[in-house]
Structures are given as C-alpha cells and as structure tokens.
Amino acid sequence: MLSRVAQNLYWMSRYVERAEDTARLINVNTNLLLDLPRSAQFGWEPLIYITGSHEHFFEHFGRAGEVAVVSFLTGDLQNPGSILSSFTSARENLRTTRDVMPREAWEALNHIFLYVRDNLANGVSPRGREHFLREVIQGCQRFNGFLEGCLSHTPARDFVLLGRYLERADMTTRILDVRSASLLTRESELAPFQGIQWMSVLKSLSAYQMYRQQVRARVRGQDVLAYLLQDPLFPRTVRFCLARLKEGLHGLPRAEAAMASVDAAERQVLEADVEALANAGLHEFIDDLQIGLGAIHDAISATYFTYHEKDAVPAAA
C-alpha cells in the first residue's frame, strides 16, 4: 500500500471521528445548559477550549455566545475542525482512495456531507439542532458500519482504526481536561450541580448508560475519571482506544516505534493514581497524556507516511 493512500485513509478516519465527537459535544452541552440555573452557567466557552480552537475563535468572535459557538463548530469552513470542514476533508481524502474502500462507504460519506451542507441552519436553531446532530452521528455510524461490515482486514483497515481511535482518545482526554477543570474545584459555585455535570461528561461520550451498569455508586468525580481513563470495556475510554491502536498496529509492518509509543501511553493511563488526580494535578496529567498521544501520531506518521528516503531500507520487491 502506498504511503499516500495510507495517510489519506488515516486522516479520513480521523475527520469522520472528529465530526461525530463534535456533534456529541454540542448535543450534550445544549441539554446540560437547559438543566442548569442561569446564574450557574458556564455557557459555551468550554467547547471552544475542548476542540482546541480558542485562538482561532477569539480572533473572529468577541464573545463565546451560543449562536457564535454552534455556528463555528458546525458549519464554519474557516474553522478546520467544524463538522462541515471535517466532512469536507474526509471526503477529499476518500476521493483519492475510493478504490480500496467499499463503495457504500463512499456513498454514506457523500450523503452525510450533503446533508450537513444543506441543513446548516437547523444545526444552529435550538429546535432543529438535536435532529441535525443525531443525523450527523448516525451518518458517521453508518459510514463506520459499512467499513466494519465490508472492508477486508488489510492494512487499509488498520489505518482506519489508527485514525479513528487516536482521534477518539484525543477527544476523550480533551473533554476530561476542560470539564474537570471547573468540576474539581471544590469551592466552585456550581458545586450543587456537580452530579449533573459529571453525568454530562459521561453523556457527551455516550457513556452514561454503560457507566451505570458497571459502577453502581452515585456519580462521583473520581469514579468517572477512573472509568473514562481506565475502563477496558467501554469503546470510548482512553484505555480502550489505546488497545485498538495496538490491534491496528499489529497488522502493519515496521510497527516497533509506534507500538512502543502506544505502550508508553497505556502505562501512563494504567499507572495513574486517579484518587490523587481528582484532587490535584489532573490538568498536568492530561497534558502529559496528550503529549503521549501526539507521540503516537508522530511515530505513525514518521514510519508510514513521511519517512525520509535515507532512513528507509528499500523493501524486497
């Protein structure tokens, strides 16, 4: 498989995952704000930080109001991380790799791209938003479903896995980072609503239901943290994502460096003292973890996509 094709598949998969994660985030925030008293609202600003687009956002908007944030995250083509931009990029990447992908996946991606492009107004309006975001999530699920059902387990699928789970791990750590900052501060004026907010963290990852089945106690900060970092079974926890990355790398040649970087991140997650982190140092911990995820990307990229000619031993023809 050509490096360029592998790289396109990897990014395509990341972009689709990004679109889905962003849709989930907006959805949960919308619901959460309806539950919180006006005085206790932290509003829409955290979403800008979670998606890492604060610099870009505040260049163009003075205040992180609902309409500005939601339009920025859904249909703003100036924002490379918006849902529409993500689908546009995913589509461009898939265009040149159509040969290796099932035809239905291409059609599904086209379909959701066109839906988003033509229904942006619904995404911003409070009444149409939920339906719009659900369509986005379902569109991504449909796309992933075709890959799951119809894509052979060749390197093509491995790169799809790598892109999807690295993006997902990244998003889960971002959500933990930004949401926890306000929640773990004890004297926060939002204290009475902590339970609701921790539930919203779980919900933005569609983890609430599974969490309740496994963790019987009342929703507590440190339990949620432990669950989202270390649970091996729920498909959006950091640990789970890292395990899938290993599965993806397993099918690929020359994976030693990338595998070592995943191992390092996994150790970091498993060895985390969650109880202590709930009190102090979470932000620094997540920072380190993000650096670890960055290292995985760099290793994958350097091994398979952008390796320097001089470092690459010609493979046997």
Place this chain on the structure above:
Amino acid sequence: MSSLDWHNYPTEGFYDELIASGSVPRPTARALCEYLASLSDAELAERKEAAEIAIRVMGITFTVYSEGGMIDRAWPFDIMPRIIPLTEWTRIEAGLKQRVAALNLFIDDLYHEQKVIKDGILPADVLAQSVNFRPQCVGITPPHRVWAHICGSDLVRDKDGTMYVLEDNLRVPSGVSYMLENRVVTKRVLPELFESTRILPVDDYPSQLYDMLAAMSPRPGDDPQIVVMTPGIYNSAYFEHAYLAQQMGVELVEGSDLVVGDDDCCYMRTIYGLKRVDVIYRRIDDLFLDPEAFNPESTLGARGLMRAWRAGKVALANAPGAGVADDKVVYAYVPEIIKYYLDQDPILPNVPSYLCMRDKDRDHVLANLDKLVVKPANESGGYGMLVGPHSTAEKRAAFAELIRANPRNYMAQPTLTISTSPTLCDGHAEPRHVDLRPFILSGPQTYVTTGGLTRVALVKGSLVVNSSQGGGSKDTWIVDLEEA
C-alpha cells in the same frame, strides 16, 4: 413496433455508418436495425434509462472544470452502437500497425542519426521548430526501440466512405476506459444482440496493456513492479487512470509517491518502505514529468525520473519525447515516412494537408481560408483551430496574420464531410457525426483494440465530439458477417 422507422432516416449528403443510401440498413447493421425497430417506444426508452442507470452505478464519469470547481459528470452515452464490418476493420488494423511501426522508427531515428533529414525526407526546419522535440532524449534507446507504446489515432470517414487518419496522439491519449465501459453497458442494455450477432470482444485491452508494460521492465525475469502515474484527482482523465490501474491490478501513483535514489533507481513510498518501480505508465505530459530535467516548477512529477530513465533503471510509457511525431506538420509527412522506413505504400490515407511553411501551399491556404480547416502544429484537443466555413471574415483575417507571422506553426486541410451514425434523440434515430479512436499498443508485438472509442457529436449538425462540449460516445462493434 416503435416509431423508429428506418425508411424515413435521412442519408442524403453524408456517409452513414449503419444505413446505406436509400435508407436501407447495411448488411452488418441489419440485425441491429431490425431489433431496434421491433422495440416499442416504451421499451426503447427503458433501454436508454437502463444505460443511464448503469453509468451512474458504475460511476463512469469525466471531470470538467466549471466556476464552482471540479465536478464529476456522468459520461454521455448513446445506446445505438456504431458498426464496422470485420473485413473493413482488418484492413484498418493493418494500416494502423503499419503507421505506428513507421512512426516509432521515425522517432527513434530523430533521437539518433536523423537519417530521415539527411536523406531529404523531412526538412531540418520542421524538426528545429518542433516544440515537442526533447534534446534530453537524444541518444537514448528505449526497450525494443519503441517510443510511442500507446497510440490513439483519430479516424474519420468522408462522404465517399474513405476512412482517413486525422491525427495520431502519441503523448498521453485517453478514452480507452470509456471504450471498455461502453461495451459493458451495451451488453447490459442489448444482450439479445450479442447472442445472435458475432460481435468481437474488446475486453482484452487491460491484459494486453499489462503484458506490453511488463515486457519493458529493466529487470526481466522478476515479477515487474508496474505503476500508473497520474497528475491527480483534478485531471479530466483521472477516472481512466484509476480505472486502468484497477483493471491491471497495479498501484496508481502521483509524482510525490515516487523517489529516485542516488542509485538512479525509482522507488515508490509504501508503508513497507521504499519499493522499486520498474515500469511507469505515465499519464502526465513530458514537461511536468521531472522538475530536474524539465519544468522546475512542476509539482506533479518526480525529481530525477529522467535520470533514472536515461540510466535504463526504469521504463516510461510513452517514452519522453515521443510527442515529436505528434505534430500536425509532421503529420503531413507520415505517408512519406511510411514509404521511407518500411518501403510500403500507406494502407490508410492521410487527410490531404497544406503546410503553410511551403510557399505554394501557403498561398493556397490564404486564398481559401473560408473552405479550409486551419490547425496549429502543436495543440491537441481542438484548441486554436479555424474552421473556415463556420468562421467570420474578421476571424479569417486574424488567422491570416497568424499564419504569415509563423507559417511553420500552421497547416490546413479541406473540411471533410464526416460520416454519421444513427443516434437516439428524443425517441427517434437521427444522424449524428462520429469519429473513431482506436488504440495501438507497441511492444514486442503490436496490438490494436477491436474497434476503438466512437465519439459522437450529440448536437445536431455539430462536428465537436469532445465530451466537455456536447459530445458523447457509443459502443463500437466489429461484426463478423461470415460467422453470423
């Protein structure tokens, strides 16, 4: 019974491929014409719709540039095939083989001894002013001494039924994928006729192409690594590049995927590391192939590719510089070139041509601009042409100036009355002008596609067959009556 009534089909003034004068179907077309007439209007419409659906589902597209960016358009297709009798085709095939053999000898000579000039066949001026002659190729001997491995020659038929060669495309001719897909669609839409008529198959092309490319490998014996090189997704023929790569089971690469090492070998970047490439079917123009040797601005090519090719470490099809024979002035000399290298009379005639560099010809051209088609020497795709009978006095005056300023760059031909073939228009069969582009593969053996791509001007009276300008295409049947 449909409203398709061949008795009313007009055949005056043109040669029609299927219907002889007096509105009688030609012998090879009889089965088709009777069959089509036996369909009801609704059935005929159904077939047409089935073809359109097949084209959409198969994703047969071509890319056009418009204000909104690049878009993929469905390939315009007419369900009524164009038919050529096998007896006639056998002669055309021989003519094409002869022509391409001579052209390859000619190109090889130009990059070596240039005997053709020394012996006074081709004026030295013609070569000196050729924009497609590549000094970088002088002295190179590609495998089998073949330069134009893939040639697409355009044929047209005049009023009296004579088939002429209009031009030879020796650079990166396209269209063969549509020829193949047109057959797939037609088999779905008119399966009955394939049972009752002996229609020669066309689907051998990808394997013939693969074999020809494999035979060029600098590492014989090994399983050669062949790639198709495309300028990328925004090229109008990208569909074809991807299609051919897929049909041959080889990688579709872009320039950035290729690396030429210090060992002058060409490699592609794969997830396994660098992998040696032996043969490149490049669908990218000479000047963009290698920024080291040609246009330094090119981002489409691969740095060092010419170095690797000259060192014999990688084979390129077509060879760089092959376009020197793909020049409308050189074209005029092809009959003499055939005679010179093969000592044979040309089997297929050229369209009579007037070279503006010759004083006598130029006078004739300038005096008859309203009757002639004037073509620039080095453009392809119909750009920069003057079609005399359809032009204005102003345009002709401007062209006269151009010709006087640069006579070497212009040649002229009489306006041919190009043949027609019945085409389904609003439920009726109407005559539309067609041409034919067969493809010729030259390697250790020469292979000619069975028929070729028939392009049709879908607009009434139009002679423009380009898909971006209202042209479409048809399946082309070589029919063997003996066996029917």
